[in-house]
Amino acid sequence: MKPVVQRSERDLLIDRVLAKSRGIYGCEVCQLCGRLGGYSSYFGAFTSHFAGCEFVASGHRHPKDFGRRGELLAKRDSRYCEVCQTKVSRSSAHPVGNHWLCDTCVADPTRWDPDATYPFVRLFGRRYVEGLSDDELRARA
Ligand SMILES: [Zn+2]
Ligand SMILES: [Zn+2]
Numbered sequence: 001m002k003p004v005v006q007r008s009e010r011d012l013l014i015d016r017v018l019a020k021s022r023g024i025y026g027c028e029v030c031q032l033c034g035r036l037g038g039y040s041s042y043f044g045a046f047t048s049h050f051a052g053c054e055f056v057a058s059g060h061r062h063p064k065d066f067g068r069r070g071e072l073l074a075k076r077d078s079r080y081c082e083v084c085q086t087k088v089s090r091s092s093a094h095p096v097g098n099h100w101l102c103d104t105c106v107a108d109p110t111r112w113d114p115d116a117t118y119p120f121v122r123l124f125g126r127r128y129v130e131g132l133s134d135d136e137l138r139a140r141a
Contacts, residue, residue: 014129030080031076084105
């Protein structure tokens with residue numbers, strides 16, 4: 001049986017990983033389905049972001065072809081809130097940076113970290129690190 005990391009140890013590992021600079025990685029809301037998806041490396045970031053930096057997760061079951069995914073995204077009249085993942089109509093979604101927010105989240109900046117130089121970077125990094133397995137965390141800490 002795999003040893004289970006205690007919650008406090010896991011939090012400590014997450015803090016240690018976040019304290020290091022690890023290049024490009026993140027975990028954003030996929031704009032085709034609203035679920036979280038991750039990416040790492042420059043190549044991973046480049047191939048999962050479309051015009052306006054909208055994110056479509058490469059690991060999700062969407063068409064593999066980059067151009068086709070971009071077409072699907074362009075046709076959609078809805079987007080997903082980057083913070084709470086709520087589906088919102090494109091016309092009522094609020095663009096903040098390169099992302100979309102719902103009415104509730106745009107009204108409460110504490111939800112998306114206004115103190116960061118890039119407001120969403122810490123949110124993305126946090127999600128990505130939280131998604132790592134215990135072993136992956138230990139290897140990166
Ligand atoms: Zn998706
Ligand atoms: Zn929201």
